[in-house]
Amino acid sequence: MFRSALITMAMVSMVCYLGCKDTTGDPVSATPPADETPLTKDDSVAVNCQTTFDALVAYTLLNNGVVPDGMDTELPDGRTVVDFLPDGRLMVNPYSGLRTVPIHVRGALPGETGYETDGTRFWVNGVGETAALDLIMLEYDPGQNP
Numbered sequence: 001m002f003r004s005a006l007i008t009m010a011m012v013s014m015v016c017y018l019g020c021k022d023t024t025g026d027p028v029s030a031t032p033p034a035d036e037t038p039l040t041k042d043d044s045v046a047v048n049c050q051t052t053f054d055a056l057v058a059y060t061l062l063n064n065g066v067v068p069d070g071m072d073t074e075l076p077d078g079r080t081v082v083d084f085l086p087d088g089r090l091m092v093n094p095y096s097g098l099r100t101v102p103i104h105v106r107g108a109l110p111g112e113t114g115y116e117t118d119g120t121r122f123w124v125n126g127v128g129e130t131a132a133l134d135l136i137m138l139e140y141d142p143g144q145n146p
Contacts, residue, residue, distance in 0.1 A: 041111065042128040044094035046136050048113040049126035051091065052102040053138045055084035056115065056122055065142055067122045070104045071115065095129070
């Protein structure tokens with residue numbers, strides 16, 4: 001019951017995300033409508049973190065609750081975490097402008113989105129302009145679920 005609810009939530013999140021995705025596939029260069037405020041670089045880091053988190057959860061649910069060891073760990077069908085990211089490729093670091101995130105270590109430089117695991121849980125962190133502090137930290141711990 002709980003697993004089917006998690007799968008449903010993950011699929012709804014992915015459908016909502018993909019349905020709202022910019023057609024250029026590049027959230028940093030997307031031009032917002034005139035009535036919207038453009039994202040700051042730190043906002044883009046937060047979006048990259050949430051997108052990475054959602055990709056990792058989708059992978060984990062399809063892998064019978066086993067979290068991936070790294071971004072290139074394959075499911076039985078050959079897909080990796082990167083395949084669950086927009087357009088199936090790495091995202092743009094809003095500070096460097098390069099398509100280098102997420103990385104499979106804790107992010108440390110401005111704009112990095114990092115992913116760490118202990119084999120049963122994972123953490124996603126994003127580094128803002130002030131690299132001394134995490135801008136955002138997300139945790140997935142299946143042991144905390146009922």
